[in-house]
Amino acid sequence: GDKVKQSPSALSLQEGTNSALRCNFSIAATTVQWFLQNPRGSLINLFYLVPGTKENGRLKSAFDSKESYSTLHIRDAQLEDSGTYFCAAEGSGGSNYKLTFGKGTLLTVTP
Amino acid sequence: EAAVTQSPRNKVTVTGGNVTLSCRQTNSHNYMYWYRQDTGHGLRLIHYSYGAGNLQIGDVPDGYKATRTTQEDFFLLLELASPSQTSLYFCASSVSSYEQYFGPGTRLTVL
Numbered sequence: 001g002d003k004v005k006q007s008p009s010a011l012s013l014q015e016g017t018n019s020a021l022r023c024n025f026s027i028a029a030t031t032v033q034w035f036l037q038n039p040r041g042s043l044i045n046l047f048y049l050v051p052g053t054k055e056n057g058r059l060k061s062a063f064d065s066k067e068s069y070s071t072l073h074i075r076d077a078q079l080e081d082s083g084t085y086f087c088a089a090e091g092s093g094g095s096n097y098k099l100t101f102g103k104g105t106l107l108t109v110t111p
Numbered sequence: 112e113a114a115v116t117q118s119p120r121n122k123v124t125v126t127g128g129n130v131t132l133s134c135r136q137t138n139s140h141n142y143m144y145w146y147r148q149d150t151g152h153g154l155r156l157i158h159y160s161y162g163a164g165n166l167q168i169g170d171v172p173d174g175y176k177a178t179r180t181t182q183e184d185f186f187l188l189l190e191l192a193s194p195s196q197t198s199l200y201f202c203a204s205s206v207s208s209y210e211q212y213f214g215p216g217t218r219l220t221v222l
Contacts, residue, residue, distance in 0.1 A: 031208060033210065033211060035213075041199070041215070041216055042213070042215060042216075043201065043203075043213035043216075044213075045210045045211065045212060045213075048209060048210040086153060086154065088154075088211075090208055097142055097159075097161075097205070097207060097208040098156055098159065098169070098170075099156070099211065100156075100170075101153040101154040101155070102153055103151065103152065103153040104153055
């Protein structure tokens with residue numbers, strides 16, 4: 001099965017609304033990164049997380065290593081938030097800084 | 112912010128052909144990575160390196176070689192390209208296990 005499972009796989013939001021994306025891990029994740037792949041295909045690093053939370057503008061992310069999940073909250077969604085969001089986990093036990101990616105959540109923000 | 116460039120941006124070759132994809136990063140990051148992105152699979156790690164002359168095997172290495180010639184330059188080699196290697200290839204770099212920064216991608220088509 002998937003070591004990093006993202007949900008939902010797709011999501012449509014109206015501008016100005018809020019939502020949350022989730023990643024569940026079946027590996028012992030030590031750090032998590034969240035990326036946005038914009039419609040032009042560029043991958044942008046949004047967050048690097050050790051267990052805990054971080055906030056950047058309208059985005060907030062949390063990582064709970066004991067419960068093996070991470071979340072990305074989007075507040076007041078804007079059109080430019082559209083794209084595919086990926087989470088990726090670094091596992092313990094000699095993973096040598098390898099990231100395992102989820103399959104992504106496709107977010108569409110509509111006017 | 113890290114600067115990672117890739118060349119070429121698009122490449123078409125035939126089955127059995129030789130292809131070299133190039134990646135350069137200009138921020139003295141020690142780690143560099145090659146990923147492929149395919150619909151339904153997210154990003155999958157092919158090879159990575161923690162310094163000039165070093166090579167580590169990723170999760171989907173079959174059919175690929177890689178070489179890290181300098182701190183800045185990491186190459187991906189397909190010596191007998193097959194249609195199954197048609198994909199979008201990303202290079203990334205990082206300082207150890209911290210944030211990974213991605214290049215713009217190379218779209219490879221093997222006919």
